[in-house]
Amino acid sequence: MITYVVRRLLFLPLVLIGLSLLIFSMMMLLTPTQRVAVYAPDAGFMKGGAEFIKDQIELYGLDDPFLIQYGRWIGNLFRGNLGWAESYSMPVGEALTQLFPATAELGLLAVLPIVLGAIWFGTKAATHHNEPIDHSIRVFTILGWSFPTYVFGLLVLMIFYAWLDWFPAGRLSHWATMEVASEGFHSYTGMNILDAILNGNGRVLLDALRHLVLPVITLAYVWWAGMVRIMRSSMLETLRQDYVTTARAKGLAERVVENRHARRNALLPVTTIAGIIVAQLMGGLVITETIFDYHGLGQFAARAAQNLDFPAVLGFALYFAVILVFVNLIVDLLYAYLDPRVKLG
């Protein structure tokens, strides 16, 4: 187990090198002038005029051979210099660190209902195979599976914000933003919900939750559908296995058979998919945060892409790729924990 983790962690740099090569190759499709911005330390830099930019291209060797430039870029990365994000008027690294808690908060809150809901509904549908409850769950998931996140999000916003005015857009109300920024409120994690609890501030907690309802529903509904489908078919498959029949033949209660014998095994494919879901969730976050004007990494990336702010987009891509690699490692470990037949190593 430990050897496996160590081996995977040793493998991590390899993936990261491959990934950085990939991202760098894409960046090399740009002209040197466009790439100069990657080295810009502050906002004034790019306004130095054509002559200045030309000098900088020479200074930073943006016409050099591929590998030399790559080495220099990697060197910069190691020193934590990801470049200047013009669309946010701050260094990319700073922006990413600042916005990460917001996105983590939203993502984590969305993953819970997706996974738990999927397990519950998938099991229900499978144990009531071909009964009305199964049919309604199936129809519901097929519809959700084909529903574009942004259309769903805009509809939800139209109904619950514009019409009913129950749940506002944004991350916090204006007064709450002021309160969070004030001296009396200590920011432990940057995640509003957690900070509000730690500070014992119920009003900010409520406000933060109110703002999170719509984005979480939007993120969850679309991916939830896919997970339920997988859980359902996996559970159906498991219920046909011999050991389930054996358990039933022993006279165990149906509940025990379903929960202890079938469900645990049916969870395996769901675990594998969970890794993929996290990757797709990140794509979903870009859309969801844009729709709900939620100030997080997703909105940052979308805005950067629209403004052709290359350093920001590249920094963001690298950042998420690293997270994804770790998530996949966790998923693999979880898999081994759930299925004793799987031997890591």
Place this chain on the structure above:
Amino acid sequence: MKTIRYLLKNQLALTGVILLLFFIVIGSLAPVITHREPYQTTPYQMPRSGFWQMPRAPSSEHPLGTTQGQYDIYYGLVWGTRTAFKIGLGVVAVGAAFGIVIGSIAAFYGGIVDEVVMRVVDVFMSFPFLIAAMVLTTILGKGLYQMMIALVSFGWMGYARLIRSEILHIKEVDYVQAARACGASDLRLIRKHILPNSLYPVLVQATMNTGSMVLAASALSFLGVGTQVGYADWGQLIALARNWIMGKGGNPFAFWYTLVYPGAAIFLFVLAWNLVGDALRDILDPRMRGKKA
């Protein structure tokens, strides 16, 4: 015959096929059922009646209303059908073909080749799909084909993995071993014996992905890195609707038509492909194929 009987028995699949046929008809009749203005250089550029920002409700002149910038929604939807087919079929066909070639090479030669190829696949997969496509489209510049290139570049890995595992399985089957013993060349083995038998899962996967690719493409357009402004594309119509979801004068649903029509189009299109893909999986299921023989 068998397929028709299956469809009649399976209403979900039938719905999918009918929806798909509907979109095919709309797409092919596009020049007939829309009116092209003389100033349009290409029919894919949506005509606009004025430059007024606020959308206008459906009228006799614009049956589904106009969206922000006075683009005709009906026209955009009809020609957008063609765009959707182009994206879905084009991206999936090229991506699948590329994935099949890569996956076959990895599986057939095994060893170090397999190891290297699969690690490259891992690297591509550690890049969140939508974000990767967004980055590449940003770099290549706005436009339908740039967007399609970006989607293909990060959409082939699934096929490569799938075909690889299928081939690894089939490679050990007796008839392939027999053909090898008869002295068949590598290429002949792949082409004649292995590929045809491992293609079905890829076909199912491709059908399912057609809808997802259209979703991804319209998401890119929605985020503003997709097609050029005014291009007949469903995602863009939704992007144009975005500023108007708050309604006006206390009526939050004043501009419902800007969102509901394009939203329904994307939803039904994707639904159609997903239903057909589901049905295909049922029909091509190896266990069912076994019964036929």
